[in-house]
Amino acid sequence: MNEINASKLWKQRLLRLHAVLGMVVSLVMYISVFFGIFAIFLPYLQVWEKPSRHIERTDVTQIDYEKMLHQVLEDPNFPKNNLLITLPGTKGETALSISHRFSAPRFFNPLSGETLQDEGVQSQLASFLNKLHYGKVLDFDKELFGVAFSFFGRLLFGFMAVGVMSIVISGVILIIIFSYKNKPKTPQALFSRLHVKIFTWVFPIFLLITLSGAFMNLSLLSSVPMAKLASGGKESRIDAIIGPVLFPKEEAPIASGETAPMLPIKTLIAKAQTLNPQINFQQLKLVNWNATNAQIELKGYDVYKPFLNGGAFNKPSLILSAVDGSLISEQKALDRSWSVFFAEATFFLHFLAGVDIISRTLVALVMVASALAIGFGVMLWLEKQAKKFDERIPFYHWMGKLSLSIMVGVIPATGVLFVLQWLLPFDLTDRLLWQKGLFYNTWLATLFWAFYRFNTYQAAKEFLALGGVLFIGSVLLHWFMLGFFPFSAILGVDLWLLALGSVLLWCARKLPRKPEEAQSFWIKKKERA
Amino acid sequence: MSLYRYLATPESHGKKIGLFRIITAIFGGLVLSYLSLCVLVAFDSPFKHDFAVIALLYNTLAWAAVALWIALAPTKLGALLRFVLPTLIVVGILGWLYE
Numbered sequence: 292m293n294e295i296n297a298s299k300l301w302k303q304r305l306l307r308l309h310a311v312l313g314m315v316v317s318l319v320m321y322i323s324v325f326f327g328i329f330a331i332f333l334p335y336l337q338v339w340e341k342p343s344r345h346i347e348r349t350d351v352t353q354i355d356y357e358k359m360l361h362q363v364l365e366d367p368n369f370p371k372n373n374l375l376i377t378l379p380g381t382k383g384e385t386a387l388s389i390s391h392r393f394s395a396p397r398f399f400n401p402l403s404g405e406t407l408q409d410e411g412v413q414s415q416l417a418s419f420l421n422k423l424h425y426g427k428v429l430d431f432d433k434e435l436f437g438v439a440f441s442f443f444g445r446l447l448f449g450f451m452a453v454g455v456m457s458i459v460i461s462g463v464i465l466i467i468i469f470s471y472k473n474k475p476k477t478p479q480a481l482f483s484r485l486h487v488k489i490f491t492w493v494f495p496i497f498l499l500i501t502l503s504g505a506f507m508n509l510s511l512l513s514s515v516p517m518a519k520l521a522s523g524g525k526e527s528r529i530d531a532i533i534g535p536v537l538f539p540k541e542e543a544p545i546a547s548g549e550t551a552p553m554l555p556i557k558t559l560i561a562k563a564q565t566l567n568p569q570i571n572f573q574q575l576k577l578v579n580w581n582a583t584n585a586q587i588e589l590k591g592y593d594v595y596k597p598f599l600n601g602g603a604f605n606k607p608s609l610i611l612s613a614v615d616g617s618l619i620s621e622q623k624a625l626d627r628s629w630s631v632f633f634a635e636a637t638f639f640l641h642f643l644a645g646v647d648i649i650s651r652t653l654v655a656l657v658m659v660a661s662a663l664a665i666g667f668g669v670m671l672w673l674e675k676q677a678k679k680f681d682e683r684i685p686f687y688h689w690m691g692k693l694s695l696s697i698m699v700g701v702i703p704a705t706g707v708l709f710v711l712q713w714l715l716p717f718d719l720t721d722r723l724l725w726q727k728g729l730f731y732n733t734w735l736a737t738l739f740w741a742f743y744r745f746n747t748y749q750a751a752k753e754f755l756a757l758g759g760v761l762f763i764g765s766v767l768l769h770w771f772m773l774g775f776f777p778f779s780a781i782l783g784v785d786l787w788l789l790a791l792g793s794v795l796l797w798c799a800r801k802l803p804r805k806p807e808e809a810q811s812f813w814i815k816k817k818e819r820a
Numbered sequence: 821m822s823l824y825r826y827l828a829t830p831e832s833h834g835k836k837i838g839l840f841r842i843i844t845a846i847f848g849g850l851v852l853s854y855l856s857l858c859v860l861v862a863f864d865s866p867f868k869h870d871f872a873v874i875a876l877l878y879n880t881l882a883w884a885a886v887a888l889w890i891a892l893a894p895t896k897l898g899a900l901l902r903f904v905l906p907t908l909i910v911v912g913i914l915g916w917l918y919e
Binding site: 297299300301302303304305307308311449452453454456457460461502505506509510511513514516517520521523524529532533535536537628629630631633634637 | 830831833834835836837854855857858861862867868869870871872873874875876877878879880881883884885887888891892894914918
């Protein structure tokens, strides 16, 4: 066995592993990336989807909090201590919510102080898109089938993420050892080039996001053996080991018996803002309210330290006395253990907590590029399969049809989801179930249509056109039902959907109609670029 | 002997990965990467809690990398050894550290 042969075998095997693993996980990964792009805009979508949230944005230091707090404190069924006030503007939300660990949140219009009629389970478009993103695919509430299938979906997406990381590592090695430089003359070569070029640019972001996704779907489930081994068999929960670092315990003072007048909450927020002007406050916790030792804890995101705070583990905070506004304790963004920053940095691009619309759009564009690159990877494989038939018979491959339905068919199916959001009346029983059911049926119908249409190009054009019409239609329906909202995040979502719909219609027009035209289409396009 | 020869002979080409390599890579990679990161946590260092966070965060990435490394061994025997030998060492360390 000589060295040259061994090296050749190694390269052959690396390429083969990359391609095989890619074909196994690409469709699931594509689904995750596709819905992930919607999930990036989840804060804006969940305001857009609910009529009750169509209210103006407010400055948090100008709100009369006591009016809303009073309504909650008067309710005998609502817990009184450790109330959480989530400020409007947090994760795009326009409403103010008052919640408690053991109680469902109450939503208020921050301007008028009136209780909002939350749509609750009747409107969960954004949350459903997010669930599709991480594999909770058949979430039929509490039925055994739904629970089991959701668990299966989560594991499937987790294993897929691990596979994707293997693919990324092998892909990076392939890029290093092979030169992909020659001018593409066939569609196959062009797909290969696009697949390589796009991922050469975006793979670090793609890898980081996949890694954090794999962590969320797999690591916590599989932590029992690690906890046992690390603690000498004493602990079976990993929280006992990571808890002290990631989630330090807060000491709760006991309420004194006497009452005292509280400072207005907006004054306390303004005071905290002067103490630490870098924090964008998101949540307030009221401890022992109305007692002489009452405290207010203000948590938020330090906008000057992205990648190090704001996600799930590190939220800088201030604790003030609610009686006189004096500072009791402070936790700055950099006051934590080093592993917390590792965790925050790994999750930052995935959660994008506290991040503004421009950064979100940038990450979304990177993910659109990744989705296209995955698509080109699959098309590259299909072109190679088609070559085997040497154009003697028309190419009809089950994988081509399945990919068409999953990758392109998902667009009109999602369009149906958006249209139904405004077409179904909000008081319809089991509204969400109708919405989900029709969405899945549309997606399934695209699979049948993909197999029925012999010409894959034609079917793809039809799906894109239908998707474009549905997305534009959903915006028009939104305006028809609720009117026009100038200069707000809600209008932003409308414009975003209109742009998406127009791009889809444009693609449907431009893409080649027949396989014979495909060759000239792809190569001509390359020359123009 | 024939089993040894079956495992130790390099395949004539790399276009077929084969079930043996796939299974060794997936399960061997999982066991090896997971236990190796457990060693990090099992050490009684002042950073025990921090290492636990790191181990949890990166165990899936480690799995992906180790599985790829095992699958790319020159022979089937090589793949098996890439799993068995490090795992034995890691298990030894873990056993030694276990109170």
